[in-house]
Amino acid sequence: MPSSNKTILGAFVQTRPKFGKNFENIEQAIKLASKVKADLYVFPELCNTGYAFTSKEEAKSLSESLLNGPSVEALQSFSEKKKCALVAGLAEKDGEKIFNSAVIVDNGKLKGIYRKTHLFYREKLWFEPGDTGFKVFELDKQGCKVGPIICFDWFFPEASREVAIQGADVICHPANLVLPGKAQLGMLVRAFENRVFVITANRVGIENRSSKDKFRYTGKSQIISPTMEKLAGAKSNESVAKAAKLDLELARDKMVTTMNNAFDDRRIEFYRKQYQNLLLSNPEITNT
Ligand code: ACM
Numbered sequence: 001m002p003s004s005n006k007t008i009l010g011a012f013v014q015t016r017p018k019f020g021k022n023f024e025n026i027e028q029a030i031k032l033a034s035k036v037k038a039d040l041y042v043f044p045e046l047c048n049t050g051y052a053f054t055s056k057e058e059a060k061s062l063s064e065s066l067l068n069g070p071s072v073e074a075l076q077s078f079s080e081k082k083k084c085a086l087v088a089g090l091a092e093k094d095g096e097k098i099f100n101s102a103v104i105v106d107n108g109k110l111k112g113i114y115r116k117t118h119l120f121y122r123e124k125l126w127f128e129p130g131d132t133g134f135k136v137f138e139l140d141k142q143g144c145k146v147g148p149i150i151c152f153d154w155f156f157p158e159a160s161r162e163v164a165i166q167g168a169d170v171i172c173h174p175a176n177l178v179l180p181g182k183a184q185l186g187m188l189v190r191a192f193e194n195r196v197f198v199i200t201a202n203r204v205g206i207e208n209r210s211s212k213d214k215f216r217y218t219g220k221s222q223i224i225s226p227t228m229e230k231l232a233g234a235k236s237n238e239s240v241a242k243a244a245k246l247d248l249e250l251a252r253d254k255m256v257t258t259m260n261n262a263f264d265d266r267r268i269e270f271y272r273k274q275y276q277n278l279l280l281s282n283p284e285i286t287n288t
Contacts, residue, residue: 004249006142010170011038011243012201012221014234019050019207020062026071028239029088030078038084038243039141042201043075045089045116045151045174046100052207052215056098059126063093066113072103080108085139087148089174100127102148102174104137111137117159120152122213134159136166144169144248147196151175154183154190154200164194165263169251173200177218184220191224195262196251198224204237226250 013033017025026048033041045051048071053059066072071090079086085106092101092115100116100123115130116123136147147163149171154160160171171190177183177200184200191198204219219236223244231244254262268279 003245003247006248007245008039008141008144008248009037009243010040010197010199010223010246011036011042011241012199012223012232012234013041013043013241014201014219014221014239015044015047015203016205016239017044017047017050017203019052019209021050022048022062022064022071025050026074030074032239032241033078033086034082036241036243038241040139040144040146040170040172040199041084041086041088041241042172042199043086043088043174044201044203045102045176046091047089047174047203049091050207051176051203051217052209052213053122053126054210056126059091060093060098063091063098065094066090066092066101066103066110069093072105072110075103076105076108076110079105083107085111085141085144085146087146087172087174089150089176097128098126099130100150101130102150102172104146104148104172106137106139111139114148114150116150116153118152118156134162134166136163136168142248144246146170146172148172148174151177151183154186157190157193160190160194160196160198164196168196169248170197170199170246173198175200175202176215177202178215180218181220184218184222187222188224188228188230191226192228193262195226195254195256197226197246198222200224202234204239226253
């Protein structure tokens with residue numbers, strides 16, 4: 001199919017952060033991103049701090065305000081200078097609470113914050129469960145709509161479905177994946193079943209900070225099309241940024257065959273009772 005005039009360049013930035021070196025990690029991530037031209041960059045989860053905290057106090061001491069912290073400000077000035085948008089995973093401090101969050105920045109402005117809904121493993125010991133819910137953000141470039149989810153959110157198909165139903169063209173997926181290959185495969189399906197683009201930005205490297213855990217991050221960041229093609233991919237151990245052209249019209253066409261629509265054909269009356277009761281008591285969401 002010839003591409004429409006609604007295209008943008010989307011990129012992942014696959015980094016190798018050093019634990020606790022926020023300033024250096026963001027500087028390196030921006031340097032890597034600057035090597036490829038894109039309208040939308042996705043950076044990994046917790047790309048300022050690293051992942052393997054050993055206590056809540058440590059996680060708190062490294063987390064930053066997402067309104068005026070140094071990491072978000074550095075990302076905002078990159079976005080302003082390059083006239084681009086970005087989604088980046090950052091450790092967020094909000095008063096006494098800390099969250100595993102993502103910022104959505106567009107032309108230098110903070111458009112929004114998403115806080116990870118499904119915390120993975122020992123993250124539950126440091127972070128509050130996200131309280132923002134799933135949201136979609138419209139970018140200046142081509143009115144592209146991005147739906148952020150963070151790492152383990154991938155495992156719950158409802159997360160991707162929710163942002164897709166809200167109109168996301170691109171699911172932006174900052175990640176620190178540790179189960180080899182599983183999410184990368186899963187996200188092929190999330191792209192296909194929701195007819196959206198998916199950009200997974202994973203990290204690489206090893207963190208061995210306590211006797212309890214040694215994490216080897218699996219890299220293999222990828223950009224997937226609504227028809228399940230891999231448009232760009234990284235290796236499991238390289239720091240690299242790669243971009244691909246995303247034709248937004250493809251993500252807006254939900255027809256699977258001439259007689260099947262990915263969303264309209266759902267038979268929600270046969271889905272779980274619990275879900276039906278929720279829909280009945282919230283009439284405003286019954287047509288989703
Ligand atoms: C993960 O959610 N960082 C695996």
